[in-house]
Amino acid sequence: MLKGKNGAGDLASCPMDFILRLLMGPWTTYILYTLGEQGPQRFGELKRRVTGVSAKMLTERLRSLEQAGLVTRHYEATIPPKVTYALAARGHELRGVLGTLAAVGSKWLAEDAAAANVPRQAAE
Amino acid sequence: MLKGKNGAGDLASCPMDFILRLLMGPWTTYILYTLGEQGPQRFGELKRRVTGVSAKMLTERLRSLEQAGLVTRHYEATIPPKVTYALAARGHELRGVLGTLAAVGSKWLAEDAAAANVPRQAAE
DNA sequence: TAAAGTAGGTACCTTGACGTAACTACTAAC
DNA sequence: GTTAGTAGTTACGTCAAGGTACCTACTTTA
Numbered sequence: 001m002l003k004g005k006n007g008a009g010d011l012a013s014c015p016m017d018f019i020l021r022l023l024m025g026p027w028t029t030y031i032l033y034t035l036g037e038q039g040p041q042r043f044g045e046l047k048r049r050v051t052g053v054s055a056k057m058l059t060e061r062l063r064s065l066e067q068a069g070l071v072t073r074h075y076e077a078t079i080p081p082k083v084t085y086a087l088a089a090r091g092h093e094l095r096g097v098l099g100t101l102a103a104v105g106s107k108w109l110a111e112d113a114a115a116a117n118v119p120r121q122a123a124e
Numbered sequence: 125m126l127k128g129k130n131g132a133g134d135l136a137s138c139p140m141d142f143i144l145r146l147l148m149g150p151w152t153t154y155i156l157y158t159l160g161e162q163g164p165q166r167f168g169e170l171k172r173r174v175t176g177v178s179a180k181m182l183t184e185r186l187r188s189l190e191q192a193g194l195v196t197r198h199y200e201a202t203i204p205p206k207v208t209y210a211l212a213a214r215g216h217e218l219r220g221v222l223g224t225l226a227a228v229g230s231k232w233l234a235e236d237a238a239a240a241n242v243p244r245q246a247a248e
Numbered sequence: 249t250a251a252a253g254t255a256g257g258t259a260c261c262t263t264g265a266c267g268t269a270a271c272t273a274c275t276a277a278c
Numbered sequence: 279g280t281t282a283g284t285a286g287t288t289a290c291g292t293c294a295a296g297g298t299a300c301c302t303a304c305t306t307t308a
């Protein structure tokens with residue numbers, strides 16, 4: 001999967017494909033994380049906080065996330081235009097799952113570190 | 125993140141990076157799914173089931189997964205060598221989380237389909 | 249004798265994803 | 279009048295990830 005050409009993953013893998021394709025993008029989880037922690041913010045703020053991202057990438061990622069219903073885009077046609085992005089309901093929903101995933105990752109990382117530091121007696 | 129060059133994602137995003145980098149690979153979730161559903165199997169079987177994957181990719185993915193402790197590799201030096209891959213404890217652990225993620229994806233996909241098919245009265 | 253299957257490894261080559269830079273329109277400030 | 283800031287879009291170049299093809303060493307089968 002994740003190549004869109006398999007044609008055989010007709011089981012529970014398709015929604016996985018959908019969701020991983022979304023999160024996979026280079027800055028995606030970082031953007032989601034920032035929006036979650038810092039709350040709704042403007043394009044410029046987001047760009048400054050997601051260190052190193054280019055405007056192009058940020059726009060592209062935000063468009064994908066918006067299309068999938070993870071973030072909302074609020075456009076005010078004032079003269080310096082003001083565009084505010086916020087996590088939508090789905091974004092918050094995903095935060096929970098991603099939190100679990102991160103917790104699993106943390107645990108493994110900690111286990112690995114422990115195994116590396118105390119390889120003696122190791123009840124392994 | 126997911127580019128290894130940010131240097132700013134020093135929060136809860138690092139384990140995310142670790143785990144997404146693992147799952148992100150093209151065929152990874154497909155492989156994990158197959159190993160989970162079909163149980164331990166040989167390289168050839170896996171390659172045949174994960175339709176379209178090349179030996180190179182499969183080997184590479186399996187090595188990463190093995191290194192991360194998600195799958196185990198059992199090598200028997202018989203004359204046609206027999207190599208069996210199986211989900212390790214971490215693999216099973218991840219299955220649960222990925223199941224949740226897939227469920228979320230399914231729900232969204234269903235919601236989207238419903239919204240597209242019945243845009244009238246929208247209570248379906 | 250030759251082909252096929254086992255589990256990969258290696259070399260090469262393409263492609264598309266990402267980064268960079270320039271451009272938009274409009275206004276406020278200097 | 280020129281610069282900066284707003285929120286992008288567009289064009290272009292590059293580089294590495296992934297695909298394809300070929301290679302191993304050994305045995306069984308036709």
